[in-house]
Amino acid sequence: MDRPLRFPRPLRPGDRIGVTSPSAGVEGAGAARIDFCVDWLRGRGYDVEVGECMDGSAITSAPAAQRAAELTRMLADPDIACVVPPWGGETAIDLVDLLDWDALAVAEPTWLVGYSDMSTLLLPVTTRLGWATLHGDNLADTPVEVPAGLMHWLDLAGGEGPFTxxxxxxxxxxxxxxxxVRATQWxxxxxxxxxxxxxxxxxxxxxxxxxxxxxxxxxxxxxxxxxxxxxxxxxxxxxxxxxxxxxxxxxxxxxxxxxxxxxxxxxxxxxxxxxxxxxxxxxxxxxxxxxxxxxxxxxxxxxxxxxxxxxxxxxxxxxxxxxxxxxxxxxxxxxxxx
Missing domain, CATH: 3.50.30.60 (LD-carboxypeptidase A C-terminal domain-like)
Structure with a gap:
């Protein structure tokens, strides 16, 4: 890391959220769930852009180079404030060396959110770029009601803090x-x-x-x-x-x-x-x-x-x-x- 630690600007309703699958895509009931989750975000005032890398018929949503290019584009796009996957998967490691790290190094930080196989990407975005990243619910769990004591990831990404x-x-x-497919309770x-x-x-x-x-x-x-x-x-x-x-x-x-x-x-x-x-x-x-x-x-x-x-x-x-x-x-x- 050759840059100081940087935090993306707070995420607000009206901002654009990019949805892409750097690892596993969606199909069947899972695709219907993601459609519901996208509508849920839009119902809360966010502009949601769904990418092309979303196919769930294989172990990954698209070839590694295509997934890397779409994730790079979304992270570097100044009009996209946050990127979130439908869920994790198995082999996001195949694109870590295909991301355009030079392009991202000169971009303003964007929130990258998720967990499970997304950890494979969250960690180097933080350690290589100095961008803060958010280990929290993937899109599929985003509409689920948060129990007392915890916070929704949208509130962390959208607030000034400190957060307890x-x-x-x-x-x-x-x-x-x-x-x-519309469940909102654990x-x-x-x-x-x-x-x-x-x-x-x-x-x-x-x-x-x-x-x-x-x-x-x-x-x-x-x-x-x-x-x-x-x-x-x-x-x-x-x-x-x-x-x-x-x-x-x-x-x-x-x-x-x-x-x-x-x-x-x-x-x-x-x-x-x-x-x-x-x-x-x-x-x-x-x-x-x-x-x-x-x-x-x-x-x-x-x-x-x-x-x-x-x-x-x-x-x-x-x-x-x-x-x-x-x-x-x-x-x-x-x-x-x-």
């Missing part, structure tokens, strides 16, 4: 598109709370960076995942957040070791771990996987935040200055976009 969120206590799942499953490893308390501050372990882990050691270099350039503590989607505990353990060896946690003041339904290995749990890789770093670890593939979702801004407090019933994260 607290644990929602809710553990939920999705309503299948085949059941209801389906409750149980309750949950943030927990500091060792049952202690925590009050730390740092710049947020992170994402989905299975996708960002492959960027470690490449020019597109130089978290250590980014943190050194900022010369500030970081707070690294991670979440597992579906890989078993051994694979998660390997990824986290690779990230550790690449220096991702060298400047970390704490690690935040998202709630997960990813499977344990017969001889290793998901928690044990994290502790095997990161326990030797003597860093505070906070478990079970709403930042992953178990809804609801607590949106985080890569690059935001965050303060995390966990002390008894107080479970709180504040973000300042400066």
């Amino acid at each position: 969120q607290s644990g929602s206590g809710l553990v939920a799942t999705w309503v299948r598109f085949e059941e209801d 389906r409750p499953v149980s309750s949950g709370a943030w927990q500091v490893e060792g049952d202690g308390s925590l009050d730390v501050s740092g710049r947020l960076i992170g994402g989905c372990i299975e996708t960002i882990g492959h960027l470690a050691g490449t020019p597109y995942g130089d978290v250590r270099g980014w943190a050194e350039a900022l010369d500030e503590p970081t707070i690294v957040y991670v979440e597992a989607c579906e890989s078993d505990a051994v694979d998660i353990c390997r990824h986290l070791h690779g990230m550790r060896l690449a220096g991702w946690f060298d400047r970390a003041a704490a690690v935040l771990v998202g709630r997960t339904n990813a499977p344990d290995h017969r001889e290793l749990t998901q928690r044990e996987a994290v502790l095997d890789a990161l326990g030797r770093l003597d860093l505070p670890i906070v478990w079970d935040l709403e930042i992953g593939h178990v809804p609801p979702h607590l949106p985080l801004v890569n690059g935001a200055l965050a303060r995390v407090v966990v002390d008894g019933d107080r479970q709180e994260i504040s973000q300042t976009l400066a």
Whole structure:
């Protein structure tokens, strides 16, 4: 990163939001869901432009070069204030070296939003360009009502801050598109709370960076995942957040070791771990996987935040200055976009 950290301007009704699929496209009930979500955004006053890379008949929405060109165009277009995908996918990594990084370097920052496979793009846009990016709901989940304690990603992208969120206590799942393409509620499953490893308390501050372990882990050691270099350039503590989607505990353990060896946690003041339904290995749990890789770093670890593939979702801004407090019933994260 050779530019200081920059934040996109606040997103307002009337602004244009670009929709493109840098990874998986849409079809069937999923396409009907995305049509509903586009109408939902338009009903709230946003001008929505849907790109050409949206086909859901294959593993990706279009060839990598076409997806990279459309994403570059939308991010560099001064008339587009925000870009959001329908959802994640599997292989967004195939276009990270095809984006026109030189064109983006001279453009004004644009909000890039999403999670899951979108982490593969959010992270290098922050670490290479210095643009803040927003790890939050993809378009398919954008109309879902946000539970008490959390904020909608549109409110983070549209406000001045600082923004404070607290644990929602809710553990939920999705309503299948085949059941209801217009669903706007999570389906409750149980309750949950943030927990500091060792049952202690925590009050730390740092710049947020992170994402989905299975996708960002492959960027470690490449020019597109130089978290250590980014943190050194900022010369500030970081707070690294991670979440597992579906890989078993051994694979998660390997990824986290690779990230550790690449220096991702060298400047970390704490690690935040998202709630997960990813499977344990017969001889290793998901928690044990994290502790095997990161326990030797003597860093505070906070478990079970709403930042992953178990809804609801607590949106985080890569690059935001965050303060995390966990002390008894107080479970709180504040973000300042400066």
